[in-house]
Amino acid sequence: MCGRFALYSDLPRLTERLGLPLASRALRPRYNVAPGTWITVVRHPRDDAPLVVDEVWWGYRPHWAKEKAPEPINATVEKVATSPYFRGAFAHHRCLVPVDGWYEWLSVAGKKQPYFLCRQDREPIWLAAIWSERPDGRPGGVILTEPARGVASEIHPRMPLALEAESLEPWLDPHLTDRATxxxxxxxxxxxxxxxxxxxxxxxxxxxxxxxxxxxVAPGA
Structure with missing residues (x-):
């Protein structure tokens, strides 16, 4: 899963990677981003709108959902394209969540030890996510997860879906709606x-x- 992450790269570093105009505002470095807060994303606010660096609420509940509907922070890649709760956003409202790394917890000697996972080259990581307008009119998002691969599987059975550089543009393309494509x-x-x-x-x-x-730190510290 992905329940906590850090984002401390500055905005020019992020916008340059996606060819976005240099934004005038600055991002506050955050080292412990938790669900139920505003998180930085790159998205099309509308299909015909240009890409923007924006914020969405980390908690997904579509505007048509009932009051007591779930408000997940993660959605599995196995079901996101077919689940009635997510498939509309998967087809039309995909976004990217930039992070410098994320945290997972592993049981060590009966205690939960947190670990920080990041790129070896320390470049930002782009996580696949979807968003929808919430009942209160604000955008809310959910980060996609997949079975853990490589060293990440040593810490947790699942991990966020981190995309390679060449996949960022097609993931954000609102005209690509077919799952197979x-x-x-x-x-x-x-x-x-x-x-x-x-x-x-x-x-x-x-x-x-x-x-x-x-x-x-040393484990247990």
Whole structure:
């Protein structure tokens, strides 16, 4: 799954990768991004609108859903294209969530040890996500997950769907709506591009948000 991540790359670094105009505003570095908060995404607000760096609420509930409908933060790649709850957004409202890495927890000696997973070259990672207008009119998003690959499988059985560079443009293309076509042109980041290390248990508390959270520590620290 993906339930916590960090984004501390500056905005020019992100917009340059997608060929977007340089935005005038700055992003506040965040080292402990939790569900139920606004997260940075790249999306088309409408099919005919240009790409923008925007924010969506990390919690997905379509505007047509009932009041007590679930509000997931993740959706599995196995079901996102066919589930009635997600398939409309999968076809028409795909977006990217930039992260510098994400956290997972592994049981070590009866305790949960947090780990930080990121690219070996420390470049930003682009996670596949979808969004929909929520009942309150605000956009809400969900990050897609897949079975864990490579070193990520040593920490958790699932991982966020991280995309390779050539897949970013087709993933964001609102005119690509066919599931089979998307499978042909969208590919995940190679598993050997990732690495991980143990980090402080301070990350367990969402209000802790400082650069030291992503620094390596001895397990159990």
């Amino acid at each position: 998307l499978r042909q042109v969208v590919h995940h980041l190679p598993a050997d591009a990732l690495t991980y290390w143990p980090v402080s248990t301070r990350v367990n508390t969402p209000t802790h948000d400082e650069a030291s959270l992503v620094e390596p």
